[in-house]
Amino acid sequence: MILLVGLNHKTAPLAVRERLFAGCREAVNLLGDLRAIDGVLEILHIATCNRVELVASVDETPRVMDALKSFLAKYGGLTHDEAASCLYAYRDEEAIKHLFRVTSSLDSLVMGEAQILGQVKEAYRQALAQNATGIALNRLMHRAFRTAKRVRTETGIAANPVSVSFAAVELAKKIFGTLAGKKTLIIGAGEMAELTCMHLIGNGAEDITVANRSAAQAETLAEKYHGRAIGLDALDEGLMDADIVISSTGAPTYVVTQEMVRRCLRKRKNRLLFLIDIAVPRDIDPKADGIENVYLYNIDNLQDLVDENIKNRRREALKAEQIVAEEVTQYLNWLKELEAVPTIVSLRTKVESIVRMEMSKAESWMSKLEKGDREKVDALVKGIVNKLLHAPVAVMKEESAEFNSQDIVAAARQLFRLDD
Amino acid sequence: MTSLETTLFALALTCCALATVGYLLSLLIQKIILAKASTWILAAGFLFLTLTLLRAAVHSSGWVNFGSRHFLSIYAWAIAGIYLGLQFRTKTRLLGAFIAPFILLFLIAAAGQGSGKNLVPPEWQGWLTTLHLVLAIAGEALFVLASAAGAMFMIQNRLLKHKKPGKMGRLLPSLGDLDRINHLGLLWGFPLLTPGMIGGAVYAAFVWGGPWPADPKVIWSFAVWIVYGFLLHQRLAIGWKGSRMASLSFVTFLLFLMSALVIRFCCTTVHNFI
Numbered sequence: 001m002i003l004l005v006g007l008n009h010k011t012a013p014l015a016v017r018e019r020l021f022a023g024c025r026e027a028v029n030l031l032g033d034l035r036a037i038d039g040v041l042e043i044l045h046i047a048t049c050n051r052v053e054l055v056a057s058v059d060e061t062p063r064v065m066d067a068l069k070s071f072l073a074k075y076g077g078l079t080h081d082e083a084a085s086c087l088y089a090y091r092d093e094e095a096i097k098h099l100f101r102v103t104s105s106l107d108s109l110v111m112g113e114a115q116i117l118g119q120v121k122e123a124y125r126q127a128l129a130q131n132a133t134g135i136a137l138n139r140l141m142h143r144a145f146r147t148a149k150r151v152r153t154e155t156g157i158a159a160n161p162v163s164v165s166f167a168a169v170e171l172a173k174k175i176f177g178t179l180a181g182k183k184t185l186i187i188g189a190g191e192m193a194e195l196t197c198m199h200l201i202g203n204g205a206e207d208i209t210v211a212n213r214s215a216a217q218a219e220t221l222a223e224k225y226h227g228r229a230i231g232l233d234a235l236d237e238g239l240m241d242a243d244i245v246i247s248s249t250g251a252p253t254y255v256v257t258q259e260m261v262r263r264c265l266r267k268r269k270n271r272l273l274f275l276i277d278i279a280v281p282r283d284i285d286p287k288a289d290g291i292e293n294v295y296l297y298n299i300d301n302l303q304d305l306v307d308e309n310i311k312n313r314r315r316e317a318l319k320a321e322q323i324v325a326e327e328v329t330q331y332l333n334w335l336k337e338l339e340a341v342p343t344i345v346s347l348r349t350k351v352e353s354i355v356r357m358e359m360s361k362a363e364s365w366m367s368k369l370e371k372g373d374r375e376k377v378d379a380l381v382k383g384i385v386n387k388l389l390h391a392p393v394a395v396m397k398e399e400s401a402e403f404n405s406q407d408i409v410a411a412a413r414q415l416f417r418l419d420d
Numbered sequence: 421m422t423s424l425e426t427t428l429f430a431l432a433l434t435c436c437a438l439a440t441v442g443y444l445l446s447l448l449i450q451k452i453i454l455a456k457a458s459t460w461i462l463a464a465g466f467l468f469l470t471l472t473l474l475r476a477a478v479h480s481s482g483w484v485n486f487g488s489r490h491f492l493s494i495y496a497w498a499i500a501g502i503y504l505g506l507q508f509r510t511k512t513r514l515l516g517a518f519i520a521p522f523i524l525l526f527l528i529a530a531a532g533q534g535s536g537k538n539l540v541p542p543e544w545q546g547w548l549t550t551l552h553l554v555l556a557i558a559g560e561a562l563f564v565l566a567s568a569a570g571a572m573f574m575i576q577n578r579l580l581k582h583k584k585p586g587k588m589g590r591l592l593p594s595l596g597d598l599d600r601i602n603h604l605g606l607l608w609g610f611p612l613l614t615p616g617m618i619g620g621a622v623y624a625a626f627v628w629g630g631p632w633p634a635d636p637k638v639i640w641s642f643a644v645w646i647v648y649g650f651l652l653h654q655r656l657a658i659g660w661k662g663s664r665m666a667s668l669s670f671v672t673f674l675l676f677l678m679s680a681l682v683i684r685f686c687c688t689t690v691h692n693f694i
Contacts, residue, residue, distance in 0.1 A: 160590070174576070174585060177510075177594035269659025272595060289581070293662035301583045308586075 001061055002140065002335070004095035005068040005087065006046070006053030009109050012086035020052045020076030027075060031132045034071065039064040042137040046102070046123040048116065050109055052076075055099055057136040065089050096140065096331055100324045103144040104151040105158070112157040112313050117148045136338065140331060147327040154323060155316040160309035164302045165196040167309070168276050169203055171302075172244055175274050175295055180204035185242035187211045187235070187256070188249030189221055192278050196246050197225065209238050213249070239264040239273075246276045247283035258287040261294055278302070333401045340400040343409045344393050346418045351385055425479070428472040429493070433527050435465030436496070440524045443517035450587045455513040459504070462520060466500045469527075473497060491553075492530035496523045498561035506565070506601060512593040515601065518568035548626075552619035556641070559613025563648060566605025567673030573598040573666035599662055602669060606652045610645075617645055636683045640676070647672050 007017065024030055024047050034043045034054065042057040054072065058064040073083040090098050101107045105116050124141045127133045133141070152158055161167045169179075176182055182205045186193055189212060197208065208227030211234070212218035218229035230238050232255070239245065239260060249255055256275070261284075265273065275296040277284040282298055289296035359366070359381070366374060392412060399408040413419055442458030476490055503519045506512070572592055579589040592598075620641075651669055654660040660668075 171580070171585070173594060174580065174589060175595050177596035177600075270661040270664075272599070272662055292664055295580050297583065304583065305585070 001058050001092060002095045002136065003056045003058050003061065003065055003068065003089065003091050004053060004098050005056075005065060005072060005089045006051060007072070007086040007088065008051035008053070008107065011088055012082075016076065016078065016082055016086055017049070017052065020072060020078070021047055021049065023075035023077060024052060030075075031127060031130045034068075035132055037064065037067045037071065039067070042134040043132050044123055044127040044137055044141070046120055048119045051102070051107075053099075053102070055095070055137065055140070057134065057140075061091055065091070093328060093332060097324060097328045099140070100144050100147045100327055101321075103148040104320055104324060105148070106151070106317055106320055106324065110162060111317060112159075112162070114158060117145070120148075121145065136335065139334060143327055143331045147324055150323050150327070151320040155319040157313055157316040157320055159316075160312060162306055162309050162313065164278070164299070164306055165192065165199050167302050167305045168196050168246075168297070169199045171295070171297060171305075172200060172205075172274055173203070175272055176243060178204060179244075181206055182243040183207040183209070183241050185209045185211060185238045185245045186221065187232075187238075187245065187247040187283060188213075188251075188279065189217055190248035190278070193246045193248040194221070196276065196278070200244060201225065205244065209242065211235055211238050236260060236264060240267050242273070243271070244274045244276070245284075246278065248277075248279045249283050250279070251283060252281060254283060254285045256284040256288065258285045258291070261285075261288040262291055265291060265294065276302070336400045336405050337397050339405040340396040340409055343412050343418065344396060347392065347412065347416055348389065350416060350418060351389060355381060355385060425472055425475045428468050428475060429489075429531070432465045432468035432472055433524075433531060435461050435468060436500075436520065436524050436527055439465060439516065440520040443514070443520050447514065447517045447588075447591065450591050452513065452591060455516060458516055458520070459507055459513055462500060462516060462523075463504055465523075466497070466504055469493060469497045469500065489530045491557075492526050494554075494557055495561065496526035496530065498557050499523050499526070499564050502558075502561055502565055506604070510593075510597055510601070512569075512597050512601065514592055515565075515568060515572060515598075518571055519565065522564055522568070548619050548623040552616055552623060555612050555616025555619065557616075559609045559611075559616055560644070562605045562609030562612065563644070563669075563673060564605075566602045566609060567670050569598045569601035569605065570666035570668075570670035570673075573602065573663065574670065577663045577666070595662065599665070602665055603655060606648060606655060606669070610648055610652045613645055613648070617641060640679055640683055643679075644676050647676075 007020065009017070012020075024045065027033065030045055031043060034040060034045065034056075039058050039060045040056050041059060044055040046053045046055070052072065054068050056064070056068065069083060069087050069089060072078070072087060073080075078086065098107070103117055103120050105112050105114070108116050120141075124133070127137070161170050172179055172182070179200060182200075184197060184200055184205050184207065186197055186208065189210070197205075201208070208222065208225040209230060210218045210222040210225075210227055211230045211232055212221070213232055215229065215231060218231070221227075222229040235256065239256065245256070247255060261273070261275075265271075270293050273294045275284050275288065275294065277296065277298045280299060284296060284298075286296065286298070288294055366377065369377065396405075396408055396412055399405065439458040439462035442454050442461060446452065446454035446458065473490065473493060499519060500523050503515065503523075507516070573595060576589060576592045576595055576598065579585050579592075580595070620638075624638075651660075651665070651672065655665055
């Protein structure tokens with residue numbers, strides 16, 4: 001049986017998540033302690049800033065579920081009420097589905113983000129290194145990774161940026177192709193402008209120029225990005241060089257006018273110019289957008305793109321849920337088959353022991369046989385045993401994959417007296 | 421035409437048709453994987469076409485002995501070759517959606533032409549004629565490429581200006597890449613077309629002596645040369661870039677295509693192979 005116990009950003013406030021995350025991180029031998037819980041066969045521990053979850057293969061559900069919950073409550077220093085409201089526990093199908101959704105980033109704060117898959121993989125690596133997983137969890141995790149891969153490649157869930165700064169970077173790429181060697185001018189300073197600039201640099205943009213009313217502030221920011229600082233009076237010159245302009249001053253009027261853009265474009269021989277105006281009130285005259293080869297996006301335009309992308313992701317998520325459902329079914333079938341395995345093994349062992357016993361009884365006359373004849377008899381016995389066992393084993397596998405394995409397994413145990 | 425040549429040509433035509441459908445479908449259902457596959461199919465078509473032409477070259481006494489099928493095939497071959505060369509260097513797969521139909525058109529026209537007829541009279545044959553033909557075809561193929569990039573630029577530009585790049589915008593190449601292709605098309609096309617035309621003119625002066633005949637194709641080619649020269653000048657010297665260049669080269673191309681068709685079907689010309 002598979003169990004999943006934990007909390008995430010939807011059920012627990014940051015303060016609680018922090019406590020549990022820190023508690024688990026500080027534990028010396030977390031996986032060892034978890035494996036020591038009676039009934040836990042295999043275990044895995046996923047911890048990110050948005051979730052702490054335990055995935056386990058267990059032999060008895062309700063008691064182990066409570067034990068795992070208490071374990072988390074203890075490590076996170078959770079009060080009784082907190083534990084009751086924040087912790088969730090799923091079993092079997094629900095647990096598998098939840099894990100697949102987590103790995104595929106369907107349960108993430110930003111749906112479709114890529115980090116979670118890496119984090120789950122790391123958690124699995126750690127569990128593997130400590131031998132904390134076995135046949136059920138190994139297969140489960142490989143299925144989870146496969147599901148995540150399918151979701152990423154078969155749906156567009158991670159295709160488009162869902163933050164304003166990333167949307168700006170995507171647009172810059174659509175305008176210039178590559179950002180390598182592109183020059184960026186930042187007018188004013190603001191968190192969003194800086195973030196966008198950082199993303200642009202991360203994508204290859206170079207040569208940062210900072211223009212600010214306060215020379216000192218411009219210098220500080222320029223130093224940070226190894227760029228140069230200019231005053232607002234030298235804006236014309238800055239516009240002439242730049243490919244991408246990010247503006248976010250607090251000025252009440254337009255800092256960049258249509259005439260300025262027109263003038264600079266002539267001097268720069270009509271090279272494409274991408275203007276990002278994230279200031280409110282706006283810094284760049286919207287009429288500048290009418291000029292050829294100038295692409296002006298304000299905060300609303302960018303937000304509209306982001307909203308559209310979020311809508312797309314939600315649509316794609318429906319497709320992703322379908323994939324998750326398919327993969328859950330496949331894993332469950334395999335798991336059910338697995339339930340019949342111990343019975344199949346004991347059936348084989350029993351039959352083999354009978355064969356051994358009967359052969360030893362016949363040893364007195366068989367020892368007189370020629371070597372070749374002896375081998376023939378052995379092969380004959382083996383053949384009969386295999387043929388006889390084939391049908392019950394196949395039926396047990398098929399039945400348990402399609403239906404509940406309990407009935408057929410019980411019948412087999414009774415028929416062959418496997419529990420005697 | 422030998423049966424092997426016919427088979428190779430049929431294979432080239434099939435590949436090109438498949439690639440065209442693939443490219444157009446990739447635009448329609450907006451899946452880049454289809455465009456990727458189409459590029460490989462087109463590359464296979466290009467290979468078959470190369471083999472067809474090689475086979476024809478081996479069987480004929482010289483390049484200029486080709487029939488009209490071969491002339492049209494060479495056009496298709498040049499456009500496909502230049503596009504594929506560019507494609508493997510830049511990530512502009514979807515340009516194929518605009519180029520492949522032209523290649524297909526040339527191949528279909530070629531398929532409709534008999535190849536037995538000797539188009540260039542034997543007394544005109546010679547290395548200068550060959551040079552004239554090869555350079556003119558290569559130059560014009562590059563202009564086709566520049567114009568196709570221009571057409572795509574216009575679409576992408578419109579999407580970005582309207583603040584709605586959407587799925588189509590993501591699928592189309594970036595403005596920078598398209599502008600570069602337009603630039604390269606003009607930059608390479610013009611210097612190839614120029615000696616091609618001079619070759620033709622010098623040869624005509626030798627053969628015909630006297631002044632140039634008022635051949636519509638000659639006038640048409642001269643107009644193409646002047647206009648593309650003007651565009652290249654504006655681009656390099658004046659700094660015309662981006663949307664203006666894109667729309668001008670596309671409109672120019674459409675005008676020339678139309679007039680070429682009019683000349684083909686309504687006028688008599690010594691350049692009667694297409």
